[in-house]
Amino acid sequence: MSESIEPSSAYIPPPPSLPVVQVPTLPLPQQVIVESTKLKAPEPELAPEIEVNPNTATNEWIIAVVKDAFQYPRRTHGWSILIPAMAMPIVALVPILGGVAILIIAGYLAAYYLHIIGTSTNGDEKLPDWPSMTNFAEDILWPLFQVLAVSFISVSPTILYSLFQGEYATDGIFGGLLYLMSAAYFPMACIAVVMTDSLISALPHRVLPAIKRCLPEYWLPVIALVCIKVAIVLIEGLSILILPSFLSSVVMALIAFYGLIMQARITGLTCQHFRERIQWG
DSSP, X not given: OOOOOOOSSOOOOOOOOOOOOOOOOOOOTTOOOOXXXXXXXXXXXXXXXXXXXXXXXXXXXXXXXXHXXXXXXXXXXXXXXXXXXXXXXXXTTSTTHHHHHHHHHHHHHHHHHHHHHHHHHTTOOSOOOOOOOSOHIIIIIHHHHHHHHHHHHHHHHHHHHXXXXXXXXOSHHHHHHHHHHHHHHHHHHHHHHHHHOOGGGGSHHHHHHHHHXXXXXXXXXXHHHHHHHHHHHHHHXXXXXXXXXXXXXXXHHHHHHHHHHHHHHHHHHHHHHTHHHHOOO
């Protein structure tokens, strides 16, 4: 007979199956999840709408130059470039300090005027940043003295003629010719100062031969500069008639500053166009 085998100890049934516990996975300490941020590439600068090619025919070139000069002040900074000009009528009202501020602003604008001529001559399409002011004598007083000296040299024939005649010669045919001579002399003298960094180069023995080498085409930018000057005077006179005194002063400062930048741009592009004839560099 078969004998039944009894367990030597009490039978313990297996525990029921327990549900699987979901343990959340934690990132390791050295693993840092960083959301990648896409860096926006700088937007490409818009090319100027007007392309000025110094190698084109002079009549086509001067049309492109005038259009370019009109857009040039707003090309980089927009209309905000006119904000500093609005400060001139305000600071002029301050006693004593107003005169000092006007002197500083005038010197700064003179430096900016020459700076625009230099950058335009080198072919830069953008309006340059404001020049640095680290040395008051070199960065403010010296550019102002250069522009004033060039202006004096340019109008010296009119001054000499007026001294001999006993009255200021502005009327008549001869007075108009003297003004046209000054208008032709001034931009070329500024070009000479910018290219050679010497005020001696603005004297007639350097400027007049350079003008002669650029004739007759050189008269086109000169006439353009004269037309801009006349337009500025007309707009300023109109603003005086129809606007209150202080508001007309602000408008006159804005127009004068805008015209200053345009004139510097045309002068620099003139140097670029006639560079081989000028023979200064």
